[in-house]
Amino acid sequence: MNRLICLLIGYLCGSFLTAEIVAHIFAHKSIFDLGDGNPGMANVGHELGTKVGLICLAGDILKCVAAVVISRMLFPDLGSLATGWAGLGATLGHVFPFWHGFKGGKGVTTIASTIILLNPIVGAVASVVALITIIISGYLSVAAVMSMAFCAIAMALSGQLELALIYLLFMLLTLYCHGSKLRGIKDGTTHRASISTKFWAKVRGERRE
Numbered sequence: 001m002n003r004l005i006c007l008l009i010g011y012l013c014g015s016f017l018t019a020e021i022v023a024h025i026f027a028h029k030s031i032f033d034l035g036d037g038n039p040g041m042a043n044v045g046h047e048l049g050t051k052v053g054l055i056c057l058a059g060d061i062l063k064c065v066a067a068v069v070i071s072r073m074l075f076p077d078l079g080s081l082a083t084g085w086a087g088l089g090a091t092l093g094h095v096f097p098f099w100h101g102f103k104g105g106k107g108v109t110t111i112a113s114t115i116i117l118l119n120p121i122v123g124a125v126a127s128v129v130a131l132i133t134i135i136i137s138g139y140l141s142v143a144a145v146m147s148m149a150f151c152a153i154a155m156a157l158s159g160q161l162e163l164a165l166i167y168l169l170f171m172l173l174t175l176y177c178h179g180s181k182l183r184g185i186k187d188g189t190t191h192r193a194s195i196s197t198k199f200w201a202k203v204r205g206e207r208r209e
Contacts, residue, residue, distance in 0.1 A: 010067040061109060145175060
């Protein structure tokens with residue numbers, strides 16, 4: 001029951017879409033009517049500028065932190081599990097906000113925030129895994145899935161099976177949110193990340209020399 005309460009606390013906090021608030025303040029429109037309609041930092045930054053995008057990023061981080069702090073204060077005995085379930089709830093709230101027909105964002109910031117709050121070292125290594133995956137594969141969506149898979153495997157190998165389950169659920173959410181991008185890899189509609197194309201162009205150039 002305590003875990004469910006942490007999940008619900010996270011969901012309520014996550015359902016607060018910072019992007020919607022800043023869009024109304026700075027553009028007098030719903031974020032769902034701007035750009036690609038995604039209520040996240042990237043779309044806000046692209047449509048309303050970098051500074052507004054950073055405000056959105058800060059808000060999305062803070063709502064995840066708030067969910068974790070409240071959950072850990074209520075259930076200190078749960079420890080990191082309270083962090084995991086609250087962070088998962090915040091991501092579910094961001095992706096499936098009840099007040100917008102359960103149609104929200106991709107949960108990138110809330111997932112990243114939870115990973116760092118759970119274990120900064122694992123989060124740092126997961127970031128390296130993601131970077132390497134981006135360079136090799138060229139796709140951000142693949143990197144997101146691989147980093148979650150790494151975290152789940154790391155927790156399972158360390159015997160923390162419940163945290164491994166939470167990371168696995170994060171991975172499934174990532175697959176859901178990035179499904180169109182992943183499908184686009186096969187038909188060529190998903191563009192490769194510039195960092196990957198520049199890296200391999202440099203490598204090929206050095207080989208020619």
